[in-house]
Amino acid sequence: xxSLPLIFLGVFFTLALSWVGIVLVGHLQLGDLEPASAVxxxxxxxxxxxxxxxxxxxxxxxxxxxxPGEPVFPIQLTGSAQRGKRIYExxxxxxxxxQQVRRQGFGSDxxxxxxxxxxxxxxxxxxxxxxLGTMRxxxxxxxxxxxxxxxxxxxxxxxxxxxxxxxxxxxxxxxxEVRPISEDRGPSPRAIQIPDAFHPxxxxxxxxTQRAVDLVAYLMNLRQDYDLPEIRRAE
Amino acid sequence: xxxxxxxxxxxxxxxxxxxxxxxxxxxxDTSMKVPGVFFMISALFWLMAGTVFAxxxxxxxxxxxxxxxxxxxxxGRVRSAHLNAMIYGWGTNVIxxxxxxxxxxxxxxxxxxxxxxVIGGVFWNIGVTIGxxxxxxxxxIGVEWLEMPAYATPLLAIAFACTGVWVVLLFRWRxxxxxxxxxxxxxxxxxxxxxxxxxxxxxLVFEPARGVVQSLTNWWFAHNVLGLWLTxxxxxxxxxxxxxxxxxxxxxxxxxxxxxxSLALFYNWAGVHHLIGGxxxxxxxxxxxxxxxMMVIPVxxxxxxxxxxxxxxxxxGWASPTIRFVVFGAINYTAVSLLGxxxxxxxxxxxxxxxxxxxxHAHHGVYSFFTMIMFGAxxxxxxxxxxxxxxxxxxxxxxxxxxxxxxTLMVVVLSLGGWIQGxxxxxxxxxxxxxxxxxxxxxxLNPYMVMRSLTxxxxxxxxxxxxxxxxxxxxxxxxxxxxxxxTLLTNEA
Amino acid sequence: MEFxxxxxxxxxxxxxxxxxxxxxxxxxxxxxxLNNLEAxxxxxxxxxxxxxxxxxxxxxxxxxxxxx
Numbered sequence: 155x156x157s158l159p160l161i162f163l164g165v166f167f168t169l170a171l172s173w174v175g176i177v178l179v180g181h182l183q184l185g186d187l188e189p190a191s192a193v194x195x196x197x198x199x200x201x202x203x204x205x206x207x208x209x210x211x212x213x214x215x216x217x218x219x220x221x222p223g224e225p226v227f228p229i230q231l232t233g234s235a236q237r238g239k240r241i242y243e244x245x246x247x248x249x250x251x252x253q254q255v256r257r258q259g260f261g262s263d264x265x266x267x268x269x270x271x272x273x274x275x276x277x278x279x280x281x282x283x284x285x286l287g288t289m290r291x292x293x294x295x296x297x298x299x300x301x302x303x304x305x306x307x308x309x310x311x312x313x314x315x316x317x318x319x320x321x322x323x324x325x326x327x328x329x330x331e332v333r334p335i336s337e338d339r340g341p342s343p344r345a346i347q348i349p350d351a352f353h354p355x356x357x358x359x360x361x362x363t364q365r366a367v368d369l370v371a372y373l374m375n376l377r378q379d380y381d382l383p384e385i386r387r388a389e
Numbered sequence: 390x391x392x393x394x395x396x397x398x399x400x401x402x403x404x405x406x407x408x409x410x411x412x413x414x415x416x417x418d419t420s421m422k423v424p425g426v427f428f429m430i431s432a433l434f435w436l437m438a439g440t441v442f443a444x445x446x447x448x449x450x451x452x453x454x455x456x457x458x459x460x461x462x463x464x465g466r467v468r469s470a471h472l473n474a475m476i477y478g479w480g481t482n483v484i485x486x487x488x489x490x491x492x493x494x495x496x497x498x499x500x501x502x503x504x505x506x507v508i509g510g511v512f513w514n515i516g517v518t519i520g521x522x523x524x525x526x527x528x529x530i531g532v533e534w535l536e537m538p539a540y541a542t543p544l545l546a547i548a549f550a551c552t553g554v555w556v557v558l559l560f561r562w563r564x565x566x567x568x569x570x571x572x573x574x575x576x577x578x579x580x581x582x583x584x585x586x587x588x589x590x591x592x593l594v595f596e597p598a599r600g601v602v603q604s605l606t607n608w609w610f611a612h613n614v615l616g617l618w619l620t621x622x623x624x625x626x627x628x629x630x631x632x633x634x635x636x637x638x639x640x641x642x643x644x645x646x647x648x649x650x651s652l653a654l655f656y657n658w659a660g661v662h663h664l665i666g667g668x669x670x671x672x673x674x675x676x677x678x679x680x681x682x683m684m685v686i687p688v689x690x691x692x693x694x695x696x697x698x699x700x701x702x703x704x705x706g707w708a709s710p711t712i713r714f715v716v717f718g719a720i721n722y723t724a725v726s727l728l729g730x731x732x733x734x735x736x737x738x739x740x741x742x743x744x745x746x747x748x749x750h751a752h753h754g755v756y757s758f759f760t761m762i763m764f765g766a767x768x769x770x771x772x773x774x775x776x777x778x779x780x781x782x783x784x785x786x787x788x789x790x791x792x793x794x795x796x797t798l799m800v801v802v803l804s805l806g807g808w809i810q811g812x813x814x815x816x817x818x819x820x821x822x823x824x825x826x827x828x829x830x831x832x833x834l835n836p837y838m839v840m841r842s843l844t845x846x847x848x849x850x851x852x853x854x855x856x857x858x859x860x861x862x863x864x865x866x867x868x869x870x871x872x873x874x875x876t877l878l879t880n881e882a
Numbered sequence: 883m884e885f886x887x888x889x890x891x892x893x894x895x896x897x898x899x900x901x902x903x904x905x906x907x908x909x910x911x912x913x914x915x916l917n918n919l920e921a922x923x924x925x926x927x928x929x930x931x932x933x934x935x936x937x938x939x940x941x942x943x944x945x946x947x948x949x950x
Binding site: 161 | 449450451453457458459460463464465466468469527528529530531532533560561573576577580581584585588592597598599600601602603604605606609613617650653654657658660661663664666667668669670673676677735739742743744747748814815816817821822823827828831832
Binding site for chain 2: 916919920921922923924925926927928930931932933934935936937938939940941942943
């Protein structure tokens with residue numbers, strides 16, 4: 155073990171092996187996933203169960219095609235929601251919130267109401283930044299858009315104690331503008347309701363900045379409530 | 390002679406006069422003085438900055454109002470500022486100080502053109518500074534361990550090219566006929582990190598992969614920064630320092646060969662265990678679990694080698710600051726790795742995943758193991774670089790006790806709290822409802838979070854002691870009565 | 883592509899890697915890379931400056947007291 159090329163070859167191949175195995179093969183298997191309809195069809199346009207079907211003539215397994223005329227999922231985020239994803243990223247939400255529902259029986263994700271089906275790779279194909287998360291200091295957010303209203307999200311971001319007393323989530327009040335109510339135009343239509351105990355004071359209103367609007371738009375779009383061919387829903 | 394060849398000859402130390410070929414250790418030490426001191430000063434400032442970020446983040450867990458209205462210091466940003474300051478600021482700078490020095494000593498070649506190391510160091514520190522300001526300013530990338538914004542990375546690449554290539558070149562120019570196990574670890578680490586970092590940058594930042602392939606790349610990268618950068622450097626340093634300080638060769642050199650190659654083979658597959666239960670193909674998760682369990686082989690091998698070398702010399706070891714830190718680190722390497730293998734099992738992971746147990750485990754690995762060994766290496770290296778004694782034995786003791794007790798308590802608190810957190814989060818009653826509401830579990834954790842902050846304060850005290858001792862040593866004038874000796878701290882004095 | 887063809891491809895590549903690794907190991911053995919490994923363990927000691935059998939690090943104030 156004295157030769158530099160020998161050591162180099164060894165360390166090169168060991169890392170190359172894991173890169174090929176985990177990243178490259180992972181990419182080959184998952185990199186070309188496309189949005190799909192809830193049920194796929196075979197070449198005779200008959201619905202099939204799951205993703206693959208057996209071609210009777212050749213005996214080979216083939217991937218089904220999307221059912222014509224049916225909507226395909228997941229859908230691409232646009233506009234405000236897409237900008238909101240960047241806010242989510244820059245605030246470091248990922249350090250306390252995951253975005254993955256584990257299967258029933260593994261953990262308590264279903265029982266906590268975080269989702270009624272397991273998350274699958276196809277759910278994430280449109281995420282420019284996949285933030286599955288590794289910590290649950292707060293609840294999972296895969297389906298947070300289904301659980302709460304926009305007002306709830308704004309109040310919760312402005313001060314989590316309004317909606318979740320005792321929470322250790324930081325407040326994002328800096329995404330909101332606290333300003334005097336205009337005497338000419340009256341209260342802003344965009345202002346959010348704040349309960350008296352948390353209200354900044356009489357004659358003031360709390361108006362979300364564009365960043366807050368975007369972030370809430372993103373959160374409201376976090377939903378895995380559509381069916382995909384690979385999902386076997388819990389009965 | 391062609392131009393590149395003549396440059397290569399000019400910087401090749403072997404082209405010197407024959408009588409200078411036998412390079413003494415003291416000459417290696419002297420040649421590393423400037424870059425070593427530079428990297429150590431940088432590392433220490435990052436250590437202090439990282440500690441401050443850590444305390445802020447820890448306090449926020451039990452006091453939401455603390456810096457609650459500051460956008461730059463919101464939890465999500467301070468936490469990643471802490472991680473990046475520690476890994477890329479403290480960890481990598483201290484590696485740049487220690488690794489070329491040990492490499493030079495083992496290759497018996499003095500380190501030439503050290504300006505290149507210093508230039509690399511300047512770029513590296515500017516890069517990390519920009520990166521951390523970028524994180525606090527909100528330009529962070531939502532990939533764990535890779536948060537520094539894309540505009541900081543070219544600087545880091547230049548910096549690594551300067552320092553990393555230099556370490557490999559040192560090996561190329563070695564004078565010693567033997568190659569020691571530490572040299573494999575260092576060489577491998579200095580090959581692995583740039584490759585990992587480049588691929589992660591390409592596949593996650595410049596041309597992001599589609600869907601969950603990002604998550605796979607993320608954890609392949611992040612776990613390997615620990616496994617293929619910090620770990621081999623710390624193991625290599627321990628393989629050098631334990632026998633060197635105790636004056637006893639390593640227990641079994643054969644075993645170290647097996648240990649090295651099994652680590653190289655298995656560690657880089659293990660990262661997938663961070664995605665157990667996630668939307669990832671089951672076979673990949675199984676591969677990650679298998680590799681994590683196979684890590685038992687290199688861990689046991691290294692444990693035999695390190696611990697058997699120390700056996701019987703505990704009293705002598707206790708008298709050496711280096712051995713105190715390094716053996717503490719080596720013991721924790723065994724512990725943290727075996728725990729890590731267990732945590733990759735699905736049934737254990739179901740409890741520990743998403744909880745503070747994982748946070749405790751990360752500190753167990755990066756602090757109790759890596760950082761403690763690096764502290765030991767610095768205690769051995771600095772007197773030899775500066776030809777000066779550490780000014781205060783009391784501060785060394787304080788450093789050791791505060792950090793060893795502090796981090797052990799922290800790991801115990803986080804592991805215990807995290808385990809109960811995981812059990813309570815998963816608890817389901819017979820009628821299919823959860824036993825504990827989410828908020829109840831979080832409120833239960835509050836005292837653990839307070840204790841975690843207290844252990845953090847203890848560790849901070851240790852860091853301050855180290856900081857003072859280091860700069861006191863730098864400011865000291867060499868004692869004119871002691872003649873310059875090649876190495877200090879020997880019992881002949 | 884059928885699943886069996888993936889497996890055949892995988893087997894092909896893994897046997898390729900395995901044979902490669904075996905060849906390299908054989909070369910290393912023939913080349914003497916694995917000879918006299920234990921001597922490497924003593925290569926870190928230096929007769930003049932930091933010899934085998936001598937402890938080389940102490941707390942600053944305890945230097946004189948320790949003797950082995």
